[in-house]
Amino acid sequence: MHKAMARPWLLPFGLVALLASVAQAAIVEHTFNVGNLSISQLCQPARIITAVNGQLPGPTIKAREGDTVVVHLVNLSPYNMTIHWHGVFQRGTPWADGPAMVTQCPVKPGGNYTYRFNVTDQEGTLWWHAHISFLRATVYGALVIRPRAGAKAYPFPKPHREETVILGEWWNANVYDLERMAFMTAMPAVHADAYTINGKPGDFYNCSDANQTYKFQVRQNERILLRIINAALNTPLFFKVANHSFTVVGADAAYTTPYATDVVAIAPGQTVDALMVAGATAAGGRYYMAASPYDSAVPNGPPFSQTTATAVVEYAGSPSTPPVLPPMPAYNDTATAFRFFSNLTALVLPGKPTVPLAADVHMFVTVGLGVSDCMPDQLLCNRSTTHFSSSMNNASFVLPKSVSMLQAHYAGDDTAAGVYTRDFPDAPPVIFDYTADASDNATMQYTAKSTKVRTLRFNETVEMVLQNTRLIAKESHPMHLHGFNFFVLAQGFGNYDAATAVPKFNLVNPQERNTIAVPTGGWAVIRFVANNPGMWFMHCHFDAHLDLGLAMVFEVQNGPTAETSVPPPPRDLPKC
Numbered sequence: 001m002h003k004a005m006a007r008p009w010l011l012p013f014g015l016v017a018l019l020a021s022v023a024q025a026a027i028v029e030h031t032f033n034v035g036n037l038s039i040s041q042l043c044q045p046a047r048i049i050t051a052v053n054g055q056l057p058g059p060t061i062k063a064r065e066g067d068t069v070v071v072h073l074v075n076l077s078p079y080n081m082t083i084h085w086h087g088v089f090q091r092g093t094p095w096a097d098g099p100a101m102v103t104q105c106p107v108k109p110g111g112n113y114t115y116r117f118n119v120t121d122q123e124g125t126l127w128w129h130a131h132i133s134f135l136r137a138t139v140y141g142a143l144v145i146r147p148r149a150g151a152k153a154y155p156f157p158k159p160h161r162e163e164t165v166i167l168g169e170w171w172n173a174n175v176y177d178l179e180r181m182a183f184m185t186a187m188p189a190v191h192a193d194a195y196t197i198n199g200k201p202g203d204f205y206n207c208s209d210a211n212q213t214y215k216f217q218v219r220q221n222e223r224i225l226l227r228i229i230n231a232a233l234n235t236p237l238f239f240k241v242a243n244h245s246f247t248v249v250g251a252d253a254a255y256t257t258p259y260a261t262d263v264v265a266i267a268p269g270q271t272v273d274a275l276m277v278a279g280a281t282a283a284g285g286r287y288y289m290a291a292s293p294y295d296s297a298v299p300n301g302p303p304f305s306q307t308t309a310t311a312v313v314e315y316a317g318s319p320s321t322p323p324v325l326p327p328m329p330a331y332n333d334t335a336t337a338f339r340f341f342s343n344l345t346a347l348v349l350p351g352k353p354t355v356p357l358a359a360d361v362h363m364f365v366t367v368g369l370g371v372s373d374c375m376p377d378q379l380l381c382n383r384s385t386t387h388f389s390s391s392m393n394n395a396s397f398v399l400p401k402s403v404s405m406l407q408a409h410y411a412g413d414d415t416a417a418g419v420y421t422r423d424f425p426d427a428p429p430v431i432f433d434y435t436a437d438a439s440d441n442a443t444m445q446y447t448a449k450s451t452k453v454r455t456l457r458f459n460e461t462v463e464m465v466l467q468n469t470r471l472i473a474k475e476s477h478p479m480h481l482h483g484f485n486f487f488v489l490a491q492g493f494g495n496y497d498a499a500t501a502v503p504k505f506n507l508v509n510p511q512e513r514n515t516i517a518v519p520t521g522g523w524a525v526i527r528f529v530a531n532n533p534g535m536w537f538m539h540c541h542f543d544a545h546l547d548l549g550l551a552m553v554f555e556v557q558n559g560p561t562a563e564t565s566v567p568p569p570p571r572d573l574p575k576c
């Protein structure tokens with residue numbers, strides 16, 4: 001499990017530390033005007049989407065480790081809005097995390113809010129996205145954190161160039177209305193019409209004009225750092241470049257042991273940093289970069305778009321020959337996805353946190369789909385058909401409506417008692433054969449709605465076994481934790497069995513992530529240290545599942561000092 005590959009590029013870290021100590025932290029300031037953008041995709045008539053500063057994807061935030069990021073969100077759109085800084089620890093700034101009704105009330109149309117936070121103790125690729133409704137389908141962008149001392153401080157050969165590669169999904173529909181309809185009917189929303197690379201679907205859709213294919217210009221033998229982000233709402237993706245291979249050096253803004261591969265698997269919410277050498281044998285040429293879906297649902301889930309997004313990697317001075325398409329894995333190629341996900345290990349660096357060798361809190365949490373009663377505000381919920389739900393430990397999460405959970409937490413126990421309960425269970429209500437077809441019956445599928453949190457003392461170490469179920473369908477749920485990175489000790493298929501799993505725990509160099517694609521019909525074990533007081537959302541990063549309740553919240557209590565306590569809310573925190 002933890003065969004570290006050879007490290008060909010070890011750098012003198014004393015030098016890195018010296019350079020780091022003299023670098024000054026800066027303030028990186030942006031104004032995000034969120035508003036209407038008229039755009040034509042897939043040869044459809046122009047439609048109005050919600051976007052930041054008239055761009056799809058939105059602007060890239062470029063910072064160095066230790067910098068302060070300040071973003072003024074000005075909501076000129078007709079919708080309530082919040083932005084989440086996906087993967088940023090937000091230590092000491094829990095009010096800037098962004099999930100609607102968890103850490104803040106939304107910014108109403110015409111309103112504004114300033115997010116202020118430091119990007120400390122993390123380097124690599126993160127991203128930002130709307131955290132309300134399905135609006136992140138078009139409100140998203142990259143957040144790149146470089147080392148303080150510049151590119152020389154990368155623990156891998158300095159790239160000649162860096163490129164952001166944001167994978168997304170596009171609908172020929174209003175995604176706000178889609179979310180409303182999916183919620184009110186408790187039925188899955190229709191699937192995306194296209195996948196995209198840097199906002200563009202590429203040449204394999206029934207429409208071609210010069211504007212719908214993204215192009216990367218490269219020079220022979222250049223070493224390019226690809227910062228790959230999966231911003232799709234509901235679809236894990238396979239990523240390849242024809243006739244090129246990669247060396248993965250980071251994931252979720254944590255360095256990895258260099259890992260050689262010609263295919264990247266990436267679930268919604270995840271990022272992968274991969275070096276690619278422009279060394280295609282025939283000098284020059286044009287090659288497709290491609291992203292195609294990984295559909296892990298068994299039996300088949302709702303239909304998904306069986307299409308491929310492409311961009312073109314074009315060598316300088318090359319003739320305009322037709323590009324070559326790489327052979328993509330089959331949509332159901334779980335073996336390829338698992339090989340990639342399970343083979344990554346951390347690059348252990350001096351001074352970086354290492355995996356806790358023991359845990360104070362042990363949780364066993366089932367993750368999956370189910371059915372619930374129609375809620376009063378699900379106005380179109382048909383009582384005579386199945387209405388879908390999803391849950392963790394059979395508790396299907398609903399957001400509060402009148403005040404955010406962090407505000408309730410900060411106000412104290414009396415307020416909190418009316419907003420959430422502290423009874424999120426450490427184990428499912430019934431122990432059963434989680435992944436067996438025979439367990440998928442009406443009794444096991446039923447789940448009730450609630451707003452439950454798990455309260456943690458400051459600095460407790462938590463171990464969580466995430467166990468996917470077969471209820472309705474097996475599926476690889478990408479589980480995302482706000483406020484922390486976690487270490488991935490082990491993962492596998494079937495029901496978790498401590499007797500065989502514990503001896504395989506990687507306690508040497510486990511990968512560190514903020515989003516784990518729990519194997520379909522399988523399990524993963526994660527550990528994190530609750531050293532960040534606040535209210536931290538943990539949820540499936542498929543918006544279709546989040547909306548149906550696949551979530552919970554960690555309430556992390558204050559530590560002994562002011563620095564380890566939730567600070568007062570910023571004065572401009574939006575009101576409900």
Ligand SMILES: *[C@@H]1O[C@H](CO)[C@@H](O)[C@H](O)[C@H]1NC(C)=O
Nearest residue numbers: 035036037048049076077078
């Ligand atoms: C934005 O577009 C919506 C239609 O989607 C429209 O109702 C609204 O008036 C537009 N707002 C502005 C400021 O143009």
Ligand SMILES: *[C@@H]1O[C@H](CO)[C@@H](O)[C@H](O)[C@H]1NC(C)=O
Nearest residue numbers: 025067068091092093117118
């Ligand atoms: C953020 O960084 C600035 C500058 O280094 C520092 O003054 C401030 O205390 C930091 N804020 C938090 C919440 O750590």
Ligand SMILES: *[C@@H]1O[C@H](CO)[C@@H](O)[C@H](O)[C@H]1NC(C)=O
Nearest residue numbers: 072074075110111112113572
């Ligand atoms: C932000 O909101 C405040 C309070 O409503 C208002 O005074 C200010 O002008 C707004 N700023 C912008 C840039 O819209």
Ligand SMILES: *[C@@H]1O[C@H](CO)[C@@H](O)[C@H](O)[C@H]1NC(C)=O
Nearest residue numbers: 193204205206207306307308
């Ligand atoms: C293109 O159109 C054809 C015929 O209408 C259809 O069969 C095919 O699925 C479409 N392809 C895409 C990628 O939409």
Ligand SMILES: *[C@@H]1O[C@H](CO)[C@@H](O)[C@H](O)[C@H]1NC(C)=O
Nearest residue numbers: 039040041208209210211212
């Ligand atoms: C291509 O994009 C540019 C800039 O966004 C725009 O001005 C132009 O009209 C577009 N062309 C087509 C054919 O859509």
Ligand SMILES: *[C@@H]1O[C@H](CO)[C@@H](O)[C@H](O)[C@H]1NC(C)=O
Nearest residue numbers: 242243281282324325326327
């Ligand atoms: C490039 O990739 C294509 C598709 O896999 C393959 O057919 C072709 O032989 C490759 N060319 C070279 C030069 O490797």
Ligand SMILES: *[C@@H]1O[C@H](CO)[C@@H](O)[C@H](O)[C@H]1NC(C)=O
Nearest residue numbers: 297298330331332333334335
């Ligand atoms: C993938 O799907 C194909 C075609 O539907 C099927 O023949 C194959 O058995 C599936 N493979 C796996 C691993 O489920």
Ligand SMILES: *[C@@H]1O[C@H](CO)[C@@H](O)[C@H](O)[C@H]1NC(C)=O
Nearest residue numbers: 003260335338339340342343
């Ligand atoms: C990766 O994981 C698979 C198991 O899925 C294993 O067979 C393989 O040897 C591992 N190593 C590499 C380098 O892919």
Ligand SMILES: *[C@@H]1O[C@H](CO)[C@@H](O)[C@H](O)[C@H]1NC(C)=O
Nearest residue numbers: 185380381382383384385386
């Ligand atoms: C509700 O579901 C039943 C059973 O599938 C179906 O016959 C009926 O038409 C549905 N009603 C509505 C309003 O969609």
Ligand SMILES: *[C@@H]1O[C@H](CO)[C@@H](O)[C@H](O)[C@H]1NC(C)=O
Nearest residue numbers: 432433438439440441443444
């Ligand atoms: C449903 O599945 C559970 C778990 O396997 C089992 O205990 C129970 O007896 C089943 N109920 C029915 C009605 O089949």
Ligand SMILES: *[C@@H]1O[C@H](CO)[C@@H](O)[C@H](O)[C@H]1NC(C)=O
Nearest residue numbers: 458459460461531559560564
């Ligand atoms: C957190 O716990 C670790 C040991 O588990 C300890 O070394 C550290 O000092 C604690 N941090 C704080 C701020 O209490």
Ligand SMILES: *[C@@H]1O[C@H](CO)[C@@H](O)[C@H](O)[C@H]1NC(C)=O
Nearest residue numbers: 079080105106108401575576
């Ligand atoms: C926007 O949020 C407020 C709470 O801050 C809520 O009352 C209102 O219904 C929301 N509007 C929409 C369109 O969701």
Ligand SMILES: [Cu+2]
Nearest residue numbers: 477540542545
């Ligand atoms: Cu899910």
